[in-house]
Amino acid sequence: MADFNNAVMTNGGAALLAATTAGTAKIKFTKLVTGSGTYSDSEKTRASLQARSTLKAQKQEIPFSKIEMATDTCVKLTALVSNAELSAGYYVNEIGIYAVDELHPAAAPVLYSIAIANVADYLPPYNGLTPSTITQEYFATVDNALEVTIQTKTGAVALAEDLEATNEELARAMSDNDHLYAGRDLTVVFALEIAKYSDAWAWIKARIKAHNFTGIHVADYIPITMNGQTVKMQVAGIDTYYRTTDQQLSHHIDFISKDCFNQTVKWNEANNNNGNAANNSPYMVSNLHTFLTTTLYGYLPAAVKAVISNKRTLMEYRYSASGALTDGTSWGWQDLGPLWVPLEYEIFGSTIWGTKGWSQGQGVQYPIFANSFLNRIKGAGNGGGRCDWWTASVRSGHSTNCVRVYNGGNSDNWHASGELYVPVCFRIDEA
Numbered sequence: 001m002a003d004f005n006n007a008v009m010t011n012g013g014a015a016l017l018a019a020t021t022a023g024t025a026k027i028k029f030t031k032l033v034t035g036s037g038t039y040s041d042s043e044k045t046r047a048s049l050q051a052r053s054t055l056k057a058q059k060q061e062i063p064f065s066k067i068e069m070a071t072d073t074c075v076k077l078t079a080l081v082s083n084a085e086l087s088a089g090y091y092v093n094e095i096g097i098y099a100v101d102e103l104h105p106a107a108a109p110v111l112y113s114i115a116i117a118n119v120a121d122y123l124p125p126y127n128g129l130t131p132s133t134i135t136q137e138y139f140a141t142v143d144n145a146l147e148v149t150i151q152t153k154t155g156a157v158a159l160a161e162d163l164e165a166t167n168e169e170l171a172r173a174m175s176d177n178d179h180l181y182a183g184r185d186l187t188v189v190f191a192l193e194i195a196k197y198s199d200a201w202a203w204i205k206a207r208i209k210a211h212n213f214t215g216i217h218v219a220d221y222i223p224i225t226m227n228g229q230t231v232k233m234q235v236a237g238i239d240t241y242y243r244t245t246d247q248q249l250s251h252h253i254d255f256i257s258k259d260c261f262n263q264t265v266k267w268n269e270a271n272n273n274n275g276n277a278a279n280n281s282p283y284m285v286s287n288l289h290t291f292l293t294t295t296l297y298g299y300l301p302a303a304v305k306a307v308i309s310n311k312r313t314l315m316e317y318r319y320s321a322s323g324a325l326t327d328g329t330s331w332g333w334q335d336l337g338p339l340w341v342p343l344e345y346e347i348f349g350s351t352i353w354g355t356k357g358w359s360q361g362q363g364v365q366y367p368i369f370a371n372s373f374l375n376r377i378k379g380a381g382n383g384g385g386r387c388d389w390w391t392a393s394v395r396s397g398h399s400t401n402c403v404r405v406y407n408g409g410n411s412d413n414w415h416a417s418g419e420l421y422v423p424v425c426f427r428i429d430e431a
Contacts, residue, residue: 003119004095008049009141013112016099017142028102030109032079032138033061034123036090039116053111055094060086062136077138083123084131091120097138113140180374183219183234183258190215198303201428204253205307209430211251213238218367219375221258226299230382231424232258234375236368244362245312246333252309252429256342256368260389260421261299262381265291267402268416273394274324280317281334282402283392288422293337296424300339308426311336313343314361316354316394324399328358336392340425342366344393344403344411347376352411353403355396373409380421388414389421 009017019025037056042048066078077097083089099112121134187200197203200222207213221232236256241249267273267288275282283289297305312335316328344354345363349370354360368375380387386407395401395413404420406412414420 004115004117005044007113007115007139008046009113010052010111011050012053012110013099014050016101016110016112019101020142025104026102027099027112027142029064029067029075029077029097029099029112029140031061031063031098032077032081032136033058033096033098033111034081034092034136035059035094035096036092037094039094044116049114049116052114055096055111055114057094059090061098075140075142077140079136079138081123081134081136082131083126083133086123086125089122089124091117091122092134093117093120095136095138097140113138181217181219182374183217183221186216186220186222189220201301201303201307205428208251208253208428211430213253216253222255224301224304226261226296226301226424229262231261232382233424233426234258234368236366236425238367240364240366241313241362247312249312250430252427254311254366254427255425256366256375257378257424258375259379259382259384260387260423261296262384262421264419264421265390266417266419267390267414271400271415271417272324273318273398273400273402273416275317275319277319277321279334280319280330281315281332282318282394283315283336284334286416288341288390288392289337292339292341292422296422297337297339304426305338307428308338309429309431310338311340311427313363315392316358316361318355318358318394326399327396328355328394331358331361338426341390341392341422342425344391347391347405348411353395353401353413354393359393359396376405376409377407378405378421378423387421388412389423 016025016027020027033055035055035058062079062081064077064079068076094116096111096114098109100109101107124132187194194200194203197206216235218235218237221234223230223232233255236254238253239251240254242251243249265288267286269287273282276285279285312333314331315334317330317332318325318328343361343363345351345360346366347369349365351360377386378389379385388407389405391403391405393403395403400415401413402416404412404414
């Protein structure tokens with residue numbers, strides 16, 4: 001196994017780093033070079049290596065396969081050195097990395113850092129059968145990770161671990177396409193990243209503010225505890241309503257629990273599905289709305305309360321001072337509050353029992369409910385038996401019934417004073 005002295009930053013590298021720190025340059029690491037040059041003791045001194053601008057006997061140059069921060073001031077560069085094009089073998093006695101100033105494209109690349117082997121690996125000539133490879137890692141000192149980039153799309157060979165990650169992502173995409181994807185616990189998948197924050201919800205908020213949804217998929221979840229119950233908050237949609245509503249919505253993720261909270265609630269105390277004079281929206285004056293925004297909200301962890309936003313949407317209006325109505329007559333923008341349940345249209349992608357037109361509002365089907373009953377069917381509590389659950393919609397042609405999701409996952413309706421379950425639903429936006 002090869003053993004190298006500590007890497008030494010060259011004078012050219014130090015000058016580029018100083019310019020980057022001053023804000024007049026930006027480092028871009030471009031390639032790793034290997035060579036067979038041998039060095040005397042005097043040539044191995046720091047001063048001698050700092051003065052070098054090339055390797056002694058360069059044999060190969062390889063684009064980087066991976067870059068990552070090792071510490072706040074150190075970049076780990078990885079390249080796959082192969083003998084596939086070697087006609088003669090050599091000992092890898094010297095390694096260097098090159099960088100350029102990205103702000104000045106005409107500037108020549110500089111040897112940024114160099115390392116000399118105490119014990120060198122031998123890279124044999126290609127035998128025409130199986131190439132030999134060396135996964136070479138190189139640590140380079142920098143001042144600010146935000147000012148360091150890596151040249152991409154250079155034909156770099158993918159590392160095995162990256163191929164494994166790609167295969168996992170492909171398998172997830174195929175499972176999602178087949179509507180079989182059950183989601184992953186994001187607190188496990190991103191444990192190292194989340195460790196930099198106070199909690200998982202502060203992390204997801206930061207991701208949304210950065211418009212960075214990489215690795216986060218519909219049906220992935222973050223578990224929480226509410227009044228002693230485990231609730232798996234699934235990603236129901238990412239930017240599903242981006243730039244919509246009368247108050248333009250920013251980037252966001254809407255979460256809907258995998259199963260319902262294990263407590264039933266009446267849609268209304270009275271068997272009535274109308275609004276009132278104060279607010280013509282049936283949902284906004286319902287017992288269900290009050291339960292969600294007071295009782296259920298009170299069970300949320302403080303970390304969740306700190307990041308969620310109110311949901312705003314078009315809601316059906318159904319009210320007349322002369323008596324109960326059986327259909328909606330208009331709609332209007334309403335602030336649903338921090339917790340809510342979806343409209344019939346958001347679940348099924350169509351109006352089945354609600355008033356045609358007025359009950360659809362601004363609704364679009366959430367991706368988590370599309371083309372499958374997998375997440376429409378919910379349990380009574382985490383992992384519980386399937387149950388009926390309320391939506392925010394009221395039935396057309398009726399003055400007492402509201403729309404529910406039947407335990408088999410289909411749209412149905414039930415009298416407003418009946419008790420059914422509800423999922424936990426909330427939104428986090430970048431505001």
